[in-house]
Amino acid sequence: MRYCARCVYPENTKPTIIFDEDGVCSGCRYHESRKQVEVDWTERESLFSEIVEEAKKHASDRGLSHDCIIPVSGGKDSHYQVG
Numbered sequence: 001m002r003y004c005a006r007c008v009y010p011e012n013t014k015p016t017i018i019f020d021e022d023g024v025c026s027g028c029r030y031h032e033s034r035k036q037v038e039v040d041w042t043e044r045e046s047l048f049s050e051i052v053e054e055a056k057k058h059a060s061d062r063g064l065s066h067d068c069i070i071p072v073s074g075g076k077d078s079h080y081q082v083g
């Protein structure tokens with residue numbers, strides 16, 4: 001049995017896992033690649049605030065008092081969580 005040299009993830013846990021020549025798994029390599037993505041958190045906060053205000057307005061327009069957003073993917077597990 002092989003294990004990732006970095007995170008010790010075993011090769012039989014996920015069928016699509018790939019180990020490179022250094023013995024590092026594809027999950028670790030993907031995580032490394034994401035570190036190079038710059039995120040503008042100030043812009044993200046502004047966009048989030050716009051979404052919140054829009055949701056509050058929709059609720060208010062309908063006479064509802066909802067004041068929260070539950071982000072979900074839309075699959076059956078997500079629907080179960082918010083139901």
Ligand SMILES: [Zn+2]
Binds near residue numbers: 005007028
């Ligand atoms: Zn790993």
